[in-house]
Amino acid sequence: MTAAAQFAECQPVAPEILAKIKSVLGEGSYSEDSLRVEAKLTEWRGKWKGHTPLLVLPKTTEELSKVVKICYEHGVAITPQGGNTGLVGGQIPFGEILVSLERMRTIRDVAPTDDTMVLEAGITLLEAQTIAEKAGRHFPLSLAAEGTATIGGVISTNAGGTAVLRYGVTRDLVSGLEVVLPNGDIFHGLKRLRKDNTGYDLKQMFIGAEGTLGIITAASLKLFPVMNSRSVAIVGFETSQKAIDLLARAKQETGGQVEAFELMGRYGLSLVLKNIPDTREPLEGEYPWYALIEVASGDPDGAETSMERLLGAAFEEELIFDAAIAQNETQAAAFWRLREEHSAAEKVEGAAWKHDISVPLSRMAEYMEEGAKAIEAFLPGARLVAFGHVGDGNVHFNVIVPEGMDTKAFNDLRDEGSKVVHDLVHQYEGSISAEHGLGRMKTQEALLYKDPTAVAAMRAVRLALDPKRIMNPHVLF
Numbered sequence: 001m002t003a004a005a006q007f008a009e010c011q012p013v014a015p016e017i018l019a020k021i022k023s024v025l026g027e028g029s030y031s032e033d034s035l036r037v038e039a040k041l042t043e044w045r046g047k048w049k050g051h052t053p054l055l056v057l058p059k060t061t062e063e064l065s066k067v068v069k070i071c072y073e074h075g076v077a078i079t080p081q082g083g084n085t086g087l088v089g090g091q092i093p094f095g096e097i098l099v100s101l102e103r104m105r106t107i108r109d110v111a112p113t114d115d116t117m118v119l120e121a122g123i124t125l126l127e128a129q130t131i132a133e134k135a136g137r138h139f140p141l142s143l144a145a146e147g148t149a150t151i152g153g154v155i156s157t158n159a160g161g162t163a164v165l166r167y168g169v170t171r172d173l174v175s176g177l178e179v180v181l182p183n184g185d186i187f188h189g190l191k192r193l194r195k196d197n198t199g200y201d202l203k204q205m206f207i208g209a210e211g212t213l214g215i216i217t218a219a220s221l222k223l224f225p226v227m228n229s230r231s232v233a234i235v236g237f238e239t240s241q242k243a244i245d246l247l248a249r250a251k252q253e254t255g256g257q258v259e260a261f262e263l264m265g266r267y268g269l270s271l272v273l274k275n276i277p278d279t280r281e282p283l284e285g286e287y288p289w290y291a292l293i294e295v296a297s298g299d300p301d302g303a304e305t306s307m308e309r310l311l312g313a314a315f316e317e318e319l320i321f322d323a324a325i326a327q328n329e330t331q332a333a334a335f336w337r338l339r340e341e342h343s344a345a346e347k348v349e350g351a352a353w354k355h356d357i358s359v360p361l362s363r364m365a366e367y368m369e370e371g372a373k374a375i376e377a378f379l380p381g382a383r384l385v386a387f388g389h390v391g392d393g394n395v396h397f398n399v400i401v402p403e404g405m406d407t408k409a410f411n412d413l414r415d416e417g418s419k420v421v422h423d424l425v426h427q428y429e430g431s432i433s434a435e436h437g438l439g440r441m442k443t444q445e446a447l448l449y450k451d452p453t454a455v456a457a458m459r460a461v462r463l464a465l466d467p468k469r470i471m472n473p474h475v476l477f
């Protein structure tokens with residue numbers, strides 16, 4: 001990825017057009033307060049720091065529609081933003097009008113009988129979970145940034161998170177959308193139906209579109225029964241293949257009760273134990289690989305019974321040699337911390353090339369072995385940390401600077417080193433972005449691997465909806 005493409009700029013906007021936009025906005029619907037604007041221009045890790053001629057804060061879909069119509073008429077580019085937690089830079093404007101959905105926070109409807117809730121785009125994921133809980137239902141999407149990430153953002157990035165194994169990715173949790181299209185028209189697609197075979201399922205286009213096909217203003221989301229028991233365990237393995245074998249058994253034998261199956265290599269775990277306070281070895285022995293497993297059931301004792309049965313049989317067959325089942329919520333949280341603190345623990349060790357990859361589960365163990373060899377051959381001493389949602393065929397395959405190596409020299413090798421990882425992913429029929437999208441960061445690189453026919457079809461859809469290419473013009477193809 002060239003630096004220029006990641007920071008591509010838009011044309012300046014004429015003052016009279018800015019004045020026209022402001023004239024259709026109500027009180028509080030735009031801001032020129034430098035502190036408020038600045039906070040939205042920097043990506044949370046400081047990788048992208050952008051600029052905007054105007055921060056628009058619409059309160060209603062109709063108000064936003066008026067702004068977008070003016071932008072479309074004059075060919076002015078727009079970047080939509082939710083919680084600004086995205087990891088590939090798509091939410092940061094470089095000259096685009098910045099539309100933040102933070103004031104669109106109305107709960108439009110909660111309908112337990114339909115198992116749906118209709119929420120506006122600026123509501124956070126954590127708030128959405130609480131709204132569902134209050135209605136006696138469960139909204140299963142969960143990820144570490146949920147206190148800040150918004151409904152509009154998680155839909156636009158088709159986020160995954162920790163419960164994909166059971167409930168699917170965000171795409172599987174959306175039954176309808178309301179979207180302001182690039183020409184300002186409003187797509188009224190807030191259906192609550194499970195079944196609707198009346199032509200193209202248009203909402204799917206906007207899910208995972210990273211703000212390139214329109215601005216999501218509200219969504220109808222699917223609700224699920226609340227689980228009455230949960231059981232969390234950590235298991236040690238001699239090989240990553242054995243962890244994947246246990247996963248296959250767990251899915252089959254629990255009848256689909258597995259909610260999470262997270263893999264951790266010993267090196268990553270050792271960094272957590274070294275760099276994060278109040279963490280402890282989860283098992284007596286040390287193993288090359290660990291899995292954190294969470295099982296949930298509607299039956300009040302169901303999860304524990306399933307977990308004990310599963311691990312008991314795996315011990316007997318010598319698939320596993322050591323495991324610990326959390327005895328209470330505090331211990332379960334401590335196990336989850338070992339997984340969730342991997343990124344923070346890694347950061348203490350210095351620069352890293354991060355990869356968010358997926359390959360078919362049946363080839364994952366082989367991929368990781370080959371990948372480790374390829375990285376060692378490319379940069380001897382590089383430290384590999386592999387961890388993540390292996391239940392979904394997705395791992396973070398991160399490479400940390402070798403001890404004693406100059407950071408700049410390491411960073412200069414980033415593109416070449418990542419190509420080693422991603423070429424192998426391609427060879428294994430995988431994806432170079434399993435969860436985080438392409439944004440500004442990975443689009444050029446994705447062109448090396450994506451089927452040219454698929455890229456051409458995406459460009460055709462985009463051109464049809466946004467012939468002036470005003471929506472997030474430097475994001476995606």
Ligand code: FAD
Pocket residue numbers: 079080081082083084085086087089090091101121142143144145148149150151152153154155156157158159160161162210211212214215216217435436439472475
């Ligand atoms: P933003 O960051 O504001 O925007 C993200 C993209 O969506 C941008 O391209 C933006 O233009 C577009 N967008 C935002 N709102 C709208 C809208 N209303 N309409 C149209 N386009 C819009 N992701 C996972 O999949 N799984 C994980 O486990 C996971 N864990 C994470 C953990 C941490 C600590 C962090 C910081 C991030 C993690 N992510 C994860 C990344 C995740 O994709 C984002 O956190 C989230 O989905 C983005 O939501 P947001 O509201 O912050 O969107």
